[in-house]
Amino acid sequence: MQHERDMEAIQNKMRSRKEIKVEAAKAANPAHHERVYDNPLVQCAKCLGFGHTKAVCGEKTATCSYCADKTHEWEKCPRRKQNEEPKCKNCWENGIKTEANHEAFSNKCKVRQKWDEIARSRIAYC
Numbered sequence: 438m439q440h441e442r443d444m445e446a447i448q449n450k451m452r453s454r455k456e457i458k459v460e461a462a463k464a465a466n467p468a469h470h471e472r473v474y475d476n477p478l479v480q481c482a483k484c485l486g487f488g489h490t491k492a493v494c495g496e497k498t499a500t501c502s503y504c505a506d507k508t509h510e511w512e513k514c515p516r517r518k519q520n521e522e523p524k525c526k527n528c529w530e531n532g533i534k535t536e537a538n539h540e541a542f543s544n545k546c547k548v549r550q551k552w553d554e555i556a557r558s559r560i561a562y563c
């Protein structure tokens with residue numbers, strides 16, 4: 438018993454303040470915490486923009502995440518069915534046209550990577 442208590446004391450000492458804070462947040466709202474901690478980045482499924490969800494999206498029509506066309510959605514994308522190269526709306530609009538050959542939700546996306554970084558740094562400093 439004594440040994441166990443000693444181990445616990447050492448483990449407690451090893452924990453940083455931050456870790457304790459994270460654990461407190463986890464206990465308060467485990468589902469929310471897990472979602473945020475895994476990937477803090479929020480990307481809209483409708484307009485493919487960042488920082489908001491489709492529930493609060495201001496766009497009326499959805500944009501295809503495969504080819505950036507507004508006349509259809511990903512499920513019905515003719516270019517995807519033809520195995521044509523994808524075109525990322527966010528890279529295209531940000532002038533990264535030569536490297537826009539990926540889907541809007543792809544990890545290869547430069548714009549997405551930038552937002553991902555911002556989202557993660559916000560978590561770390563709050």
Ligand SMILES: [Zn+2]
Nearest residue numbers: 481484486494
């Ligand atoms: Zn949106």
Ligand SMILES: [Zn+2]
Nearest residue numbers: 501503504514
């Ligand atoms: Zn499409």
Ligand SMILES: [Zn+2]
Nearest residue numbers: 525528546547
């Ligand atoms: Zn992109």
